[in-house]
Amino acid sequence: MQLELSTEDEAFREEMRTFFTTQVPAEIRETVIAGRELGRDGYVETQRTLNAAGLAVPHWPVEWGGRDWSDLRRHLWLEEMQAAGVPAPLPFNVSMIGPVLAQFASQEMKERFLPATANLDIWWSQGFSEPDAGSDLAGLRTSAVRDGDDWIVNGQKTWTTLGQYGDWIFTLVRTDPEAKKQAGISMLLIDMTTPGLEVRPIQLIDGGHEVNEVWFTDVRVPGENLVGEVNQGWTMAKFLLGNERVGVAPVGTVKRNLARAKRLAGNQLNDPLLRARVAELENELLALELTALRVAAHSAGGEPHPASSVLKLKGTELQQAVSELVLDLAGPAAYSSGAGAGSDLPEWTHLAAPAYLNLRKASIYGGSNEIQRQIIARTILGL
Amino acid sequence: MDFTYDDEQVALRDAVRGLATRAYGDFEQRRRVVAEDPGFSEKVWTQLAEMGLLGLPFPEEVGGVGAGPVEVGIVAAELGRVLAPEPFLTSVVLAGGLVAAAGTPEQQADVLGRLSAGEAVLAFAHHEPWGSPGPAARWSPTATTVTASDPDGTWLLGGVKEPVAHGLRADLLVVSAALPAGGTGLFLVPGDGPGVSRTGYSTYDGGRAARVAFDGAPAIRLGAPGVDQSATIVAAAAQARVAACHEALGAMEVALSATTDYLRTRKQFGVPLATFQSLTFRAADMYVSLEMARSATLWAAMVLASGDRERAAEAASRAGLQVSRSGRHIGQEAIQLHGGIAMTAEYLVGNLTARLTALDHLLGDGHHHLTTLAAGVGDYGALDPLTGRGSKEEHA
Numbered sequence: 047m048q049l050e051l052s053t054e055d056e057a058f059r060e061e062m063r064t065f066f067t068t069q070v071p072a073e074i075r076e077t078v079i080a081g082r083e084l085g086r087d088g089y090v091e092t093q094r095t096l097n098a099a100g101l102a103v104p105h106w107p108v109e110w111g112g113r114d115w116s117d118l119r120r121h122l123w124l125e126e127m128q129a130a131g132v133p134a135p136l137p138f139n140v141s142m143i144g145p146v147l148a149q150f151a152s153q154e155m156k157e158r159f160l161p162a163t164a165n166l167d168i169w170w171s172q173g174f175s176e177p178d179a180g181s182d183l184a185g186l187r188t189s190a191v192r193d194g195d196d197w198i199v200n201g202q203k204t205w206t207t208l209g210q211y212g213d214w215i216f217t218l219v220r221t222d223p224e225a226k227k228q229a230g231i232s233m234l235l236i237d238m239t240t241p242g243l244e245v246r247p248i249q250l251i252d253g254g255h256e257v258n259e260v261w262f263t264d265v266r267v268p269g270e271n272l273v274g275e276v277n278q279g280w281t282m283a284k285f286l287l288g289n290e291r292v293g294v295a296p297v298g299t300v301k302r303n304l305a306r307a308k309r310l311a312g313n314q315l316n317d318p319l320l321r322a323r324v325a326e327l328e329n330e331l332l333a334l335e336l337t338a339l340r341v342a343a344h345s346a347g348g349e350p351h352p353a354s355s356v357l358k359l360k361g362t363e364l365q366q367a368v369s370e371l372v373l374d375l376a377g378p379a380a381y382s383s384g385a386g387a388g389s390d391l392p393e394w395t396h397l398a399a400p401a402y403l404n405l406r407k408a409s410i411y412g413g414s415n416e417i418q419r420q421i422i423a424r425t426i427l428g429l
Numbered sequence: 430m431d432f433t434y435d436d437e438q439v440a441l442r443d444a445v446r447g448l449a450t451r452a453y454g455d456f457e458q459r460r461r462v463v464a465e466d467p468g469f470s471e472k473v474w475t476q477l478a479e480m481g482l483l484g485l486p487f488p489e490e491v492g493g494v495g496a497g498p499v500e501v502g503i504v505a506a507e508l509g510r511v512l513a514p515e516p517f518l519t520s521v522v523l524a525g526g527l528v529a530a531a532g533t534p535e536q537q538a539d540v541l542g543r544l545s546a547g548e549a550v551l552a553f554a555h556h557e558p559w560g561s562p563g564p565a566a567r568w569s570p571t572a573t574t575v576t577a578s579d580p581d582g583t584w585l586l587g588g589v590k591e592p593v594a595h596g597l598r599a600d601l602l603v604v605s606a607a608l609p610a611g612g613t614g615l616f617l618v619p620g621d622g623p624g625v626s627r628t629g630y631s632t633y634d635g636g637r638a639a640r641v642a643f644d645g646a647p648a649i650r651l652g653a654p655g656v657d658q659s660a661t662i663v664a665a666a667a668q669a670r671v672a673a674c675h676e677a678l679g680a681m682e683v684a685l686s687a688t689t690d691y692l693r694t695r696k697q698f699g700v701p702l703a704t705f706q707s708l709t710f711r712a713a714d715m716y717v718s719l720e721m722a723r724s725a726t727l728w729a730a731m732v733l734a735s736g737d738r739e740r741a742a743e744a745a746s747r748a749g750l751q752v753s754r755s756g757r758h759i760g761q762e763a764i765q766l767h768g769g770i771a772m773t774a775e776y777l778v779g780n781l782t783a784r785l786t787a788l789d790h791l792l793g794d795g796h797h798h799l800t801t802l803a804a805g806v807g808d809y810g811a812l813d814p815l816t817g818r819g820s821k822e823e824h825a
C-alpha cells in the first residue's frame with residue numbers, strides 16, 4: 047500500500063492539468079463551471095482540441111488513437127479534465143459507440159467511422175431506449191426487415207440525448223421477432239438525414255431541450271451498416287452498457303461543484319448546520335474518490351471492475367446532493383429562475399433550481415440506480 | 430381533540446375540489462394556462478372570488494368570510510392537488526394576511542374588499558436580493574435595503590425587491606421597508622404607481638415573479654405610524670407557512686397516488702413494476718412521509734386556530750420542517766420510481782416536485798426551521814403536542 051502517486055504519475059497529472067487549463071478556451075470552461083448550456087460548437091471545438099493532442103480517446107485501442115494508459119492514468123485524465131471545467135468528450139462517441147466499433151466492427155467499418163468518431167466529425171446519438179423498453183431494454187420493438195441488401199427500419203426511439211445535434215444514431219433493432227427477447231436484436235448505424243427519420247423534441251421539467259424522440263418510418267439503411275453479425279446486438283449492448291457505467295461517476299465534477307458551492311455560500315458558512323452538511327458531503331465524496339482510485343489501481347483492464355456500480359450509484363447521489371445544496375444556498379432567490387440580465391440576483395441563483403430538477407435524471411439513466419443495486423446484489427453479493 | 434373535518438369543512442373541500450378539478454383536472458389545461466401571462470387564469474380567479482375563497486380568512490365586515498386556518502388549509506390543499514397556479518397563497522393568505530393584521534379598518538375595508546371580490550391581486554414584496562447582513566438573513570422578518578422616508582409628510586420608498594411572486598400582475602404591492610427611526614414598516618404601493626418599475630419572469634414551478642424597483646415611489650403606510658411590523662410579518666408568515674404546508678400536502682398526496690398507479694400499470698421485464706418489492710417498499714416509505722407531514726400540518730393549523738401567536742410561530746416551524754423533509758423525499762422518489770417519463774414537462778409528477786421545492790423555499794426551508802428549533806431544544810424536556818410546549822420541569 048502506498049498513498050503517493052509515483053513521480054511519473056505525478057508528472058502526468060501535472061501535464062494533464064496544464065493542458066486542460068491552457069489549451070481549452072477559458073470561455074468554454076467558464077460556461078461549464080457556471081452550469082450554463084454549452085452548445086454544439088463548444089463540444090466540437092473542445093473534442094477536436096483534445097483529439098489533436100491525443101487526449102480524446104485514450105482508452106481506445108492504440109491503433110485507433112488509444113494511449114495504453116494504466117487505469118490510474120485514465121482516472122487522473124478524467125479527474126483533471128472535470129476539475130478544469132473541460133466538457134468531457136462526447137460520451138456517445140468515445141465511451142459508447144467507439145469502443146464497440148473497435149471491438150466488434152469490420153476493418154472497413156472501423157476505418158470509415160473511428161477517426162471521424164474520435165474527432166467528433168460525426169456526432170453520435172444513442173438510440174436504445176423506447177417507450178416500453180427502458181430498464182428492460184431487451185423489450186425493444188423497433189424493427190429492421192431485410193429488403194435486398196438493405197434494412198427497412200420502423201419504430202420509435204425515445205430519450206435520445208442531444209439528438210438534435212446528431213449526425214448518426216447507433217440503434218438496437220429487432221431483426222428476429224421469433225427469437226427469444228435478447229436473441230433477436232441487432233445493432234445498426236443510421237445516418238440521421240435518411241428520409242423517414244424524424245427527430246422530435248421533448249421538453250424536460252427544467253424547461254430545457256436535451257432529449258428527443260426519434261421516429262423511423264420505412265427508413266432504408268444499407269446492409270453494410272450492420273455492426274458485427276446479425277442478431278448479435280445484445281452482446282454489443284452489454285459491452286457498451288458496461289462501459290457507460292464506468293464513465294458516469296462524475297467525481298471531478300462533483301468536487302468542483304462542491305468547492306464552488308462553498309464559495310457561493312459566502313457568510314452562510316458561518317452557520318454550523320450548513321458547515322455540517324458540507325462536511326458530510328465532502329467526506330462522502332472523499333470516500334467515493336478513494337473508491338474510484340482503488341478501482342483504478344486494481345483493475346486488470348478489459349472487463350469493468352464490479353465495484354464500478356458503486357461509483358455510478360454513489361456518484362449520482364452525491365451529484366444530486368450537491369445540486370440540492372446549491373439550491374438551498376439560493377433559497378428564495380432560486381425563485382428568480384426565469385430572470386434575465388437586469389436581475390439583481392446573481393446568475394447562479396437563476397440556475398440553481400433548474401439544475402437541481404434536471405439532475406434528477408442522473409439516477410435514472412445510464413442504468414438506473416435500482417438496476418445498479420441489482421447488479422451489486424446479483425454479481426457481487428451473489429444474491 | 431379531533432383530527433377530522435366537520436360537515437361544513439367537508440362540504441368546503443368538496444366544493445373546492447370540484448372547481449379545481451374542472452379547471453385543472455386535465456393537466457394539459459394547466460400547462461396551457463401557465464404558458465401564457467399572467468401565469469394563471471383570470472377566469473378561475475374570478476370563480477374563486479365568487480365562491481368566497483379569496484376573502485376566506487378575513488372578517489365579514491370587510492367583505493370576507495371570517496373562516497380560520499383550517500379552512501384556509503383545506504382550500505390550499507385542494508389547489509395543491511391540481512397545481513392550480515392562482516396566487517391564493519401569496520396574494521390572499523400572505524399579502525392579504527398582512528393587510529388584515531396591520532391595516533387600519535379603512536385600509537382593510539378597501540384593500541381586503543377588493544381582494545375578496547377578485548378585483549385586486551396583491552403581492553408581498555419582501556425578499557431583498559442578498560439583503561444585509563447577507564444571505565443567512567434571507568427569511569428574516571425585517572427589511573434592510575429597501576428603505577422608507579417621509580421628507581414632507583409623504584412616504585417614499587427606495588430600493589429593490591426580488592423575487593416578488595406575482596409582482597408583475599399585482600395591482601397592489603404590500604412592501605416591507607426599513608423605517609428612518611429603525612424597525613420595519615409595511616406599505617401599500619400601486620403596482621403601476623409612479624417610481625415603481627417592474628420586470629416580470631417565469632419561475633421554475635410555472636409561476637411568475639418579478640424584480641420590483643422603487644425609486645422615490647409614493648407609498649401609503651399600512652396601519653398606525655411608529656409601529657415596527659416585524660412581529661406582524663412573523664405572524665403572517667406563520668399563517669402562510671401552514672397554508673403552504675397544506676398546499677404541499679395536496680401535491681404530495683397526488684405525487685404518491687400517481688406513483689402507486691404507475692407502479693401498478695408500468696410493465697418492464699414482462700411484469701408490472703409493482704412486482705418488485707424494492708419499489709413497493711419505497712412507495713410505502715413515501716406514504717409514511719406523507720402521513721407524518723399530514724399530522725404535523727393539521728396540528729399546526731389547529732394551533733394557529735387557537736390564536737396563541739407565540740405557539741403559532743413555533744408550530745408553523747415544526748410543520749415547515751416536517752413538510753420540507755417529506756416534500757423532498759416524496760418529490761424525489763416520485764420522479765425516481767417513474768423513471769424518465771417524470772422528467773418531462775408534459776407529465777404531472779415532475780411539476781409536482783418543482784412546486785414542492787418552491788413551497789419549501791417560500792417562507793423558510795427545512796434548514797431554516799431546523800436552525801430556529803435547534804436553538805431552543807435546551808429549554809425544555811419533552812414536547813407535548815396538545816399544549817405545544819415543552820415541559821420545563823421534566824428537563825430540570
Ligand SMILES: Cc1cc2nc3c(=O)[nH]c(=O)nc-3n(C[C@H](O)[C@H](O)[C@H](O)COP(=O)(O)OP(=O)(O)OC[C@H]3O[C@@H](n4cnc5c(N)ncnc54)[C@H](O)[C@@H]3O)c2cc1C
Pocket residue numbers: 171172173174175177179180181182204205206207208257407410411412413414415416417420695697698702705707708765766767768769770772
Ligand atoms: C434525461 C435522460 C436522458 C436519456 N438519454 C438517453 C439516450 O441518449 N439514449 C437512450 O437510449 N436512452 C436514454 N435515456 C433512457 C434511460 O436509459 C431510461 O430512462 C432508463 O433506462 C430507465 O427506463 P425508463 O425511464 O423506461 O424507466 P423504467 O424502466 O420504467 O423504470 C421505472 C422505475 O422502476 C425501476 N425499475 C425498473 N425495473 C426494475 C427492476 N427490475 N427492479 C427494481 N427496479 C426497477 C427503475 O429503476 C425506475 O426507478 C435517457 C433518460 C433520461 C431521463
